[in-house]
Amino acid sequence: MAITAGDFNVSCNESPTEGFARLLQRENWYVSPLATHGCNAPGSTKYVDRAMENWNTWSFLDMILVSPELSATRPSEQNWFADLGSFGTVVVHPEQIAVDEDNKRFTEPRRFDPKTGHGVSDHWPVMMRLLQRRS
Numbered sequence: 001m002a003i004t005a006g007d008f009n010v011s012c013n014e015s016p017t018e019g020f021a022r023l024l025q026r027e028n029w030y031v032s033p034l035a036t037h038g039c040n041a042p043g044s045t046k047y048v049d050r051a052m053e054n055w056n057t058w059s060f061l062d063m064i065l066v067s068p069e070l071s072a073t074r075p076s077e078q079n080w081f082a083d084l085g086s087f088g089t090v091v092v093h094p095e096q097i098a099v100d101e102d103n104k105r106f107t108e109p110r111r112f113d114p115k116t117g118h119g120v121s122d123h124w125p126v127m128m129r130l131l132q133r134r135s
Contacts, residue, residue, distance in 0.1 A: 001078055002069075009061055040132050043060050044123045044126055045062070045123040074132075109121055109124050113131050
């Protein structure tokens with residue numbers, strides 16, 4: 001069983017492509033369909049769509065990939081599976097949230113400020129549930 005997670009820097013324009021799908025298939029990884037749904041909320045960070053000059057699109061730059069043994073749809077001897085449908089962002093404290101005063105008051109992640117020690121990141125944190133298989 002393997003899980004890999006992090007900032008893949010694959011934008012919402014890149015993730016639905018055939019090349020990205022082939023990479024997942026070749027390396028034998030499963031990813032939530034939400035991570036490849038395009039440039040709409042929800043997402044883990046704002047993404048600029050340069051073609052439309054729109055800074056208020058959202059993208060899952062952060063992803064969680066799981067090996068086939070953790071797939072709910074493939075037979076497996078493992079006791080656990082990844083609930084790909086549970087993949088999403090986690091905002092649990094007001095400290096994580098900033099309001100973009102310059103751009104129509106859109107909500108965005110509050111970047112960490114090393115001088116004050118406040119803020120969290122330039123991306124929302126992501127999570128996915130692991131569930132126990134029924135015998």
